[in-house]
Amino acid sequence: MVTMNRNRVVIVGTGQVGATAAFGIVTHGLCNELVLIDHFGAKALGEAHDLDDGSEFQDRHVKVRTGDYSDCKDADIVVITVGRKPPANSTRLAELGFTVGLVGEVVANVMASGFNGVIVMVSNPVDVMAWYAWKRSGLPRTQVLGTGTALDTSRLKTIIGEETGLDPRNVGGFVMGEHGDSQFAAWSTVSLGGKPFARFLADNQDRFASVSTAEIEAKTRMRGNEIVAAKGGTNFGIASTVAGIVQTILWDERRIVPVSTLLDGEYGEHDVFLGVPTELRANGANEIVELELTEEEHAKLHHSAELVRSYCQGLL
Numbered sequence: 001m002v003t004m005n006r007n008r009v010v011i012v013g014t015g016q017v018g019a020t021a022a023f024g025i026v027t028h029g030l031c032n033e034l035v036l037i038d039h040f041g042a043k044a045l046g047e048a049h050d051l052d053d054g055s056e057f058q059d060r061h062v063k064v065r066t067g068d069y070s071d072c073k074d075a076d077i078v079v080i081t082v083g084r085k086p087p088a089n090s091t092r093l094a095e096l097g098f099t100v101g102l103v104g105e106v107v108a109n110v111m112a113s114g115f116n117g118v119i120v121m122v123s124n125p126v127d128v129m130a131w132y133a134w135k136r137s138g139l140p141r142t143q144v145l146g147t148g149t150a151l152d153t154s155r156l157k158t159i160i161g162e163e164t165g166l167d168p169r170n171v172g173g174f175v176m177g178e179h180g181d182s183q184f185a186a187w188s189t190v191s192l193g194g195k196p197f198a199r200f201l202a203d204n205q206d207r208f209a210s211v212s213t214a215e216i217e218a219k220t221r222m223r224g225n226e227i228v229a230a231k232g233g234t235n236f237g238i239a240s241t242v243a244g245i246v247q248t249i250l251w252d253e254r255r256i257v258p259v260s261t262l263l264d265g266e267y268g269e270h271d272v273f274l275g276v277p278t279e280l281r282a283n284g285a286n287e288i289v290e291l292e293l294t295e296e297e298h299a300k301l302h303h304s305a306e307l308v309r310s311y312c313q314g315l316l
Protein backbone atom coordinates (compact mmCIF):
# COMPACT_ATOMS: atom_id res chain seq x y z
CA MET A 1 0.00 0.00 0.00
CA VAL A 2 1.17 3.50 -0.73
CA THR A 3 1.76 5.18 2.59
CA MET A 4 1.89 8.68 3.94
CA ASN A 5 4.42 7.76 6.60
CA ARG A 6 7.06 10.20 5.37
CA ASN A 7 9.21 7.54 6.79
CA ARG A 8 11.70 6.34 4.24
CA VAL A 9 13.05 7.52 0.91
CA VAL A 10 15.61 5.41 -0.98
CA ILE A 11 17.96 6.88 -3.57
CA VAL A 12 19.57 4.41 -5.97
CA GLY A 13 22.67 5.94 -7.57
CA THR A 14 24.73 8.23 -5.37
CA GLY A 15 26.71 10.02 -8.05
CA GLN A 16 26.56 13.75 -8.62
CA VAL A 17 22.77 13.88 -9.03
CA GLY A 18 21.84 11.32 -6.36
CA ALA A 19 24.12 12.81 -3.69
CA THR A 20 22.91 16.36 -4.34
CA ALA A 21 19.26 15.23 -4.33
CA ALA A 22 20.00 13.56 -0.99
CA PHE A 23 21.33 16.85 0.34
CA GLY A 24 18.12 18.59 -0.78
CA ILE A 25 15.99 16.01 1.01
CA VAL A 26 18.09 16.29 4.18
CA THR A 27 18.18 20.10 4.27
CA HIS A 28 14.39 20.23 3.85
CA GLY A 29 13.89 17.50 6.49
CA LEU A 30 11.44 15.71 4.21
CA CYS A 31 11.43 12.22 5.74
CA ASN A 32 12.66 10.30 8.78
CA GLU A 33 15.14 8.06 7.04
CA LEU A 34 17.06 8.34 3.78
CA VAL A 35 18.71 5.18 2.46
CA LEU A 36 21.45 5.38 -0.17
CA ILE A 37 22.28 2.53 -2.55
CA ASP A 38 25.03 2.50 -5.16
CA HIS A 39 26.93 -0.32 -6.78
CA PHE A 40 30.04 1.41 -5.41
CA GLY A 41 29.17 0.77 -1.77
CA ALA A 42 32.05 2.89 -0.49
CA LYS A 43 30.76 5.93 -2.38
CA ALA A 44 27.27 5.51 -0.89
CA LEU A 45 28.76 5.10 2.59
CA GLY A 46 30.91 8.20 2.22
CA GLU A 47 27.95 10.27 1.06
CA ALA A 48 25.75 8.93 3.90
CA HIS A 49 28.30 9.81 6.58
CA ASP A 50 29.02 13.20 5.05
CA LEU A 51 25.30 14.04 4.86
CA ASP A 52 24.61 12.85 8.41
CA ASP A 53 27.56 14.79 9.79
CA GLY A 54 25.63 18.06 9.45
CA SER A 55 22.82 16.80 11.72
CA GLU A 56 23.59 19.33 14.45
CA PHE A 57 22.80 22.17 12.06
CA GLN A 58 19.76 20.80 10.23
CA ASP A 59 16.22 21.94 11.13
CA ARG A 60 15.12 18.35 11.43
CA HIS A 61 17.16 15.19 11.67
CA VAL A 62 16.87 12.90 8.69
CA LYS A 63 18.79 9.73 9.46
CA VAL A 64 20.97 8.93 6.44
CA ARG A 65 22.42 5.46 5.99
CA THR A 66 23.45 3.02 3.29
CA GLY A 67 21.36 -0.01 2.63
CA ASP A 68 20.37 -2.65 0.13
CA TYR A 69 17.31 -3.41 -1.93
CA SER A 70 15.49 -5.03 1.02
CA ASP A 71 15.17 -1.44 2.35
CA CYS A 72 12.85 -0.65 -0.55
CA LYS A 73 10.12 -2.93 0.84
CA ASP A 74 8.76 -0.31 3.22
CA ALA A 75 9.95 2.78 1.38
CA ASP A 76 7.47 5.48 0.40
CA ILE A 77 9.56 6.63 -2.57
CA VAL A 78 12.49 5.21 -4.53
CA VAL A 79 14.41 7.79 -6.56
CA ILE A 80 16.47 6.28 -9.42
CA THR A 81 19.51 8.28 -10.57
CA VAL A 82 21.77 5.54 -11.91
CA GLY A 83 23.68 6.26 -15.10
CA ARG A 84 26.69 8.37 -15.86
CA LYS A 85 27.53 12.04 -16.06
CA PRO A 86 26.07 13.38 -19.32
CA PRO A 87 28.70 13.50 -22.08
CA ALA A 88 29.23 16.96 -23.62
CA ASN A 89 27.70 17.70 -27.05
CA SER A 90 25.31 14.77 -26.83
CA THR A 91 21.58 14.26 -26.28
CA ARG A 92 19.64 12.62 -23.47
CA LEU A 93 18.21 10.09 -25.93
CA ALA A 94 21.75 9.01 -26.82
CA GLU A 95 22.14 7.83 -23.20
CA LEU A 96 19.55 5.09 -23.70
CA GLY A 97 22.02 2.34 -24.58
CA PHE A 98 24.10 3.08 -21.48
CA THR A 99 21.21 3.49 -19.05
CA VAL A 100 18.58 0.93 -19.99
CA GLY A 101 20.39 -2.13 -18.62
CA LEU A 102 21.16 -0.37 -15.33
CA VAL A 103 17.59 0.82 -14.86
CA GLY A 104 16.22 -2.63 -15.74
CA GLU A 105 18.43 -4.23 -13.09
CA VAL A 106 17.53 -1.61 -10.48
CA VAL A 107 13.77 -1.87 -11.08
CA ALA A 108 13.93 -5.68 -10.88
CA ASN A 109 15.77 -5.46 -7.53
CA VAL A 110 13.41 -2.80 -6.16
CA MET A 111 10.31 -4.83 -7.09
CA ALA A 112 11.79 -8.08 -5.71
CA SER A 113 11.77 -6.40 -2.28
CA GLY A 114 7.97 -6.13 -2.33
CA PHE A 115 8.09 -2.36 -2.91
CA ASN A 116 4.70 -0.72 -3.41
CA GLY A 117 5.48 3.00 -3.20
CA VAL A 118 6.28 5.59 -5.85
CA ILE A 119 9.25 5.40 -8.23
CA VAL A 120 10.69 8.79 -9.23
CA MET A 121 12.87 8.31 -12.31
CA VAL A 122 15.69 10.76 -12.96
CA SER A 123 18.04 8.73 -15.20
CA ASN A 124 18.13 9.86 -18.83
CA PRO A 125 16.49 9.62 -21.23
CA VAL A 126 13.98 10.17 -18.43
CA ASP A 127 10.71 9.83 -20.39
CA VAL A 128 11.81 6.54 -21.97
CA MET A 129 13.19 5.28 -18.64
CA ALA A 130 9.99 6.15 -16.74
CA TRP A 131 7.90 4.27 -19.33
CA TYR A 132 10.33 1.32 -19.13
CA ALA A 133 10.24 1.28 -15.31
CA TRP A 134 6.44 1.40 -15.40
CA LYS A 135 6.29 -1.56 -17.79
CA ARG A 136 8.95 -3.57 -15.97
CA SER A 137 7.61 -2.90 -12.47
CA GLY A 138 3.96 -3.75 -13.07
CA LEU A 139 3.05 -0.86 -10.75
CA PRO A 140 -0.06 1.25 -11.44
CA ARG A 141 0.62 4.32 -13.63
CA THR A 142 0.21 6.62 -10.62
CA GLN A 143 3.21 5.00 -8.92
CA VAL A 144 5.85 5.58 -11.61
CA LEU A 145 6.81 9.02 -12.80
CA GLY A 146 9.81 10.83 -14.19
CA THR A 147 11.06 14.31 -13.39
CA GLY A 148 9.91 15.20 -16.91
CA THR A 149 9.89 18.88 -17.83
CA ALA A 150 9.71 20.05 -14.20
CA LEU A 151 13.37 21.14 -14.38
CA ASP A 152 12.90 22.72 -17.83
CA THR A 153 9.86 24.62 -16.55
CA SER A 154 11.90 25.92 -13.62
CA ARG A 155 14.67 26.89 -16.07
CA LEU A 156 12.17 28.77 -18.27
CA LYS A 157 10.95 30.72 -15.24
CA THR A 158 14.52 31.42 -14.11
CA ILE A 159 15.49 32.70 -17.56
CA ILE A 160 12.39 34.90 -17.79
CA GLY A 161 13.47 36.26 -14.39
CA GLU A 162 16.96 36.93 -15.74
CA GLU A 163 15.61 38.68 -18.86
CA THR A 164 13.05 40.84 -17.08
CA GLY A 165 14.79 41.40 -13.76
CA LEU A 166 11.69 40.08 -11.97
CA ASP A 167 11.44 37.23 -9.47
CA PRO A 168 11.04 33.96 -11.45
CA ARG A 169 8.30 32.92 -9.04
CA ASN A 170 6.06 35.55 -10.69
CA VAL A 171 5.97 33.34 -13.78
CA GLY A 172 3.29 30.71 -14.43
CA GLY A 173 3.10 28.13 -17.20
CA PHE A 174 4.88 25.08 -18.50
CA VAL A 175 7.56 23.59 -20.68
CA MET A 176 6.03 20.37 -22.01
CA GLY A 177 6.90 17.22 -23.93
CA GLU A 178 10.20 15.38 -23.89
CA HIS A 179 12.91 16.28 -21.35
CA GLY A 180 15.18 16.73 -24.33
CA ASP A 181 15.61 18.60 -27.57
CA SER A 182 11.97 18.26 -28.70
CA GLN A 183 10.61 19.99 -25.58
CA PHE A 184 8.70 23.22 -26.12
CA ALA A 185 7.60 26.20 -24.07
CA ALA A 186 3.80 26.19 -24.19
CA TRP A 187 3.66 29.97 -24.52
CA SER A 188 -0.14 30.00 -24.51
CA THR A 189 0.13 28.89 -20.84
CA VAL A 190 2.92 31.27 -19.77
CA SER A 191 1.97 34.29 -17.69
CA LEU A 192 3.79 36.91 -15.64
CA GLY A 193 2.01 38.49 -12.71
CA GLY A 194 -1.18 36.81 -13.94
CA LYS A 195 -0.99 38.41 -17.42
CA PRO A 196 -0.34 36.34 -20.57
CA PHE A 197 3.40 36.74 -21.15
CA ALA A 198 3.11 38.10 -24.73
CA ARG A 199 0.63 40.70 -23.47
CA PHE A 200 2.90 41.57 -20.55
CA LEU A 201 5.79 42.24 -22.98
CA ALA A 202 3.57 44.25 -25.36
CA ASP A 203 2.23 46.38 -22.49
CA ASN A 204 5.76 47.08 -21.22
CA GLN A 205 7.60 47.72 -24.50
CA ASP A 206 9.64 50.54 -22.96
CA ARG A 207 11.24 48.16 -20.43
CA PHE A 208 11.28 44.85 -22.29
CA ALA A 209 11.71 45.67 -26.01
CA SER A 210 14.79 43.45 -26.20
CA VAL A 211 13.12 40.42 -24.59
CA SER A 212 12.42 37.67 -27.14
CA THR A 213 10.32 34.57 -26.45
CA ALA A 214 12.22 32.65 -29.15
CA GLU A 215 15.51 33.41 -27.41
CA ILE A 216 14.14 32.51 -23.99
CA GLU A 217 12.88 29.19 -25.33
CA ALA A 218 16.20 28.41 -27.03
CA LYS A 219 18.13 29.28 -23.86
CA THR A 220 15.83 27.03 -21.83
CA ARG A 221 16.37 24.12 -24.22
CA MET A 222 20.15 24.60 -24.21
CA ARG A 223 20.61 25.35 -20.51
CA GLY A 224 21.39 21.77 -19.46
CA ASN A 225 23.92 21.34 -22.30
CA GLU A 226 25.63 24.60 -21.42
CA ILE A 227 25.99 23.58 -17.78
CA VAL A 228 27.31 20.15 -18.83
CA ALA A 229 29.89 21.84 -21.08
CA ALA A 230 30.90 24.20 -18.26
CA LYS A 231 31.12 21.79 -15.31
CA GLY A 232 30.71 18.23 -16.57
CA GLY A 233 27.13 17.62 -15.45
CA THR A 234 24.14 19.21 -13.78
CA ASN A 235 23.16 18.55 -10.19
CA PHE A 236 21.72 21.48 -8.23
CA GLY A 237 18.73 22.25 -10.48
CA ILE A 238 17.72 18.60 -10.74
CA ALA A 239 18.33 18.07 -7.02
CA SER A 240 15.93 20.91 -6.12
CA THR A 241 13.44 19.45 -8.60
CA VAL A 242 13.69 15.98 -7.06
CA ALA A 243 13.36 17.37 -3.52
CA GLY A 244 10.30 19.38 -4.62
CA ILE A 245 8.65 16.33 -6.18
CA VAL A 246 9.49 14.14 -3.15
CA GLN A 247 8.06 16.81 -0.84
CA THR A 248 4.79 17.20 -2.71
CA ILE A 249 4.26 13.41 -2.80
CA LEU A 250 5.35 12.64 0.78
CA TRP A 251 3.36 15.51 2.20
CA ASP A 252 0.36 14.96 -0.11
CA GLU A 253 0.60 18.61 -1.15
CA ARG A 254 -1.34 18.13 -4.41
CA ARG A 255 0.84 20.53 -6.35
CA ILE A 256 0.55 20.47 -10.13
CA VAL A 257 4.01 19.71 -11.55
CA PRO A 258 4.99 18.84 -15.16
CA VAL A 259 6.36 15.42 -14.33
CA SER A 260 6.71 12.69 -16.92
CA THR A 261 3.62 10.56 -16.66
CA LEU A 262 1.68 8.06 -18.77
CA LEU A 263 -0.56 9.62 -21.41
CA ASP A 264 -3.53 7.32 -21.86
CA GLY A 265 -5.73 9.33 -24.19
CA GLU A 266 -4.87 12.74 -22.72
CA TYR A 267 -3.77 15.16 -25.45
CA GLY A 268 -4.72 12.39 -27.94
CA GLU A 269 -1.62 10.33 -27.04
CA HIS A 270 -1.29 6.76 -25.81
CA ASP A 271 1.40 4.56 -24.29
CA VAL A 272 3.98 7.29 -23.83
CA PHE A 273 5.43 9.16 -20.85
CA LEU A 274 5.87 12.92 -21.37
CA GLY A 275 6.16 16.04 -19.25
CA VAL A 276 2.63 17.40 -18.76
CA PRO A 277 1.10 19.25 -15.79
CA THR A 278 0.06 16.57 -13.32
CA GLU A 279 -1.48 16.66 -9.86
CA LEU A 280 0.88 14.96 -7.42
CA ARG A 281 -0.58 13.30 -4.35
CA ALA A 282 0.62 10.80 -1.75
CA ASN A 283 0.05 7.97 -4.24
CA GLY A 284 2.04 9.71 -6.99
CA ALA A 285 0.88 11.06 -10.36
CA ASN A 286 -2.87 11.63 -10.51
CA GLU A 287 -4.97 13.84 -12.82
CA ILE A 288 -3.25 15.26 -15.88
CA VAL A 289 -4.30 18.84 -16.57
CA GLU A 290 -5.38 19.01 -20.22
CA LEU A 291 -4.55 22.54 -21.23
CA GLU A 292 -6.05 24.31 -24.21
CA LEU A 293 -2.91 24.26 -26.32
CA THR A 294 -2.70 26.00 -29.68
CA GLU A 295 -2.58 23.83 -32.80
CA GLU A 296 1.14 24.48 -33.11
CA GLU A 297 1.74 23.45 -29.48
CA HIS A 298 -0.33 20.29 -30.00
CA ALA A 299 1.81 19.43 -33.02
CA LYS A 300 4.98 19.90 -30.93
CA LEU A 301 3.63 17.64 -28.18
CA HIS A 302 2.73 15.03 -30.79
CA HIS A 303 6.24 15.26 -32.24
CA SER A 304 7.73 14.64 -28.77
CA ALA A 305 5.34 11.70 -28.28
CA GLU A 306 6.31 10.08 -31.60
CA LEU A 307 10.00 10.54 -30.84
CA VAL A 308 9.86 9.13 -27.30
CA ARG A 309 7.64 6.22 -28.42
CA SER A 310 10.11 5.36 -31.16
CA TYR A 311 12.89 5.01 -28.54
CA CYS A 312 10.66 2.77 -26.37
CA GLN A 313 10.06 0.35 -29.21
CA GLY A 314 11.87 -2.94 -28.80
CA LEU A 315 13.00 -2.30 -25.20
CA LEU A 316 10.78 -4.95 -23.58
Ligand SMILES: NC(=O)C1=CN([C@@H]2O[C@H](COP(=O)(O)OP(=O)(O)OC[C@H]3O[C@@H](n4cnc5c(N)ncnc54)[C@H](O)[C@@H]3O)[C@@H](O)[C@H]2O)C=CC1
Nearest residue numbers: 013014015016017038039082083084085122123124126238
Ligand atom coordinates in the same frame (compact mmCIF):
# COMPACT_ATOMS: atom_id res chain seq x y z
N1 LIG B 1 16.05 14.06 -15.48
C1 LIG B 1 16.85 15.11 -15.41
O1 LIG B 1 16.40 16.26 -15.51
C2 LIG B 1 18.32 14.88 -15.19
C3 LIG B 1 18.83 13.62 -15.34
N2 LIG B 1 20.17 13.38 -15.14
C4 LIG B 1 20.63 12.01 -15.32
O2 LIG B 1 20.95 11.44 -14.05
C5 LIG B 1 21.83 10.33 -14.25
C6 LIG B 1 23.00 10.39 -13.26
O3 LIG B 1 23.82 11.50 -13.54
P1 LIG B 1 25.08 11.82 -12.58
O4 LIG B 1 24.69 11.66 -11.17
O5 LIG B 1 25.65 13.09 -13.05
O6 LIG B 1 26.07 10.62 -12.96
P2 LIG B 1 27.23 10.02 -12.00
O7 LIG B 1 28.12 9.25 -12.90
O8 LIG B 1 27.81 11.08 -11.16
O9 LIG B 1 26.43 9.03 -11.03
C7 LIG B 1 25.85 7.84 -11.45
C8 LIG B 1 25.87 6.90 -10.28
O10 LIG B 1 25.10 5.73 -10.62
C9 LIG B 1 25.76 4.63 -10.02
N3 LIG B 1 25.31 3.39 -10.68
C10 LIG B 1 25.46 3.04 -11.96
N4 LIG B 1 24.89 1.85 -12.19
C11 LIG B 1 24.35 1.45 -11.02
C12 LIG B 1 23.60 0.32 -10.61
N5 LIG B 1 23.28 -0.66 -11.48
N6 LIG B 1 23.19 0.25 -9.33
C13 LIG B 1 23.50 1.22 -8.45
N7 LIG B 1 24.20 2.32 -8.78
C14 LIG B 1 24.61 2.44 -10.04
C15 LIG B 1 27.25 4.92 -10.23
O11 LIG B 1 28.06 4.14 -9.38
C16 LIG B 1 27.28 6.40 -9.92
O12 LIG B 1 27.53 6.64 -8.54
C17 LIG B 1 22.25 10.40 -15.72
O13 LIG B 1 21.44 9.50 -16.47
C18 LIG B 1 21.91 11.83 -16.11
O14 LIG B 1 21.71 12.02 -17.48
C19 LIG B 1 21.03 14.38 -14.77
C20 LIG B 1 20.55 15.66 -14.59
C21 LIG B 1 19.17 16.03 -14.83
Ligand SMILES: CC(=O)C(=O)O
Nearest residue numbers: 086092124151224234
Ligand atom coordinates in the same frame (compact mmCIF):
# COMPACT_ATOMS: atom_id res chain seq x y z
C1 LIG C 1 21.39 16.56 -17.76
C2 LIG C 1 20.00 16.96 -17.90
O1 LIG C 1 19.16 16.22 -18.34
C3 LIG C 1 19.64 18.30 -17.52
O2 LIG C 1 20.32 18.95 -16.71
O3 LIG C 1 18.63 18.80 -18.04
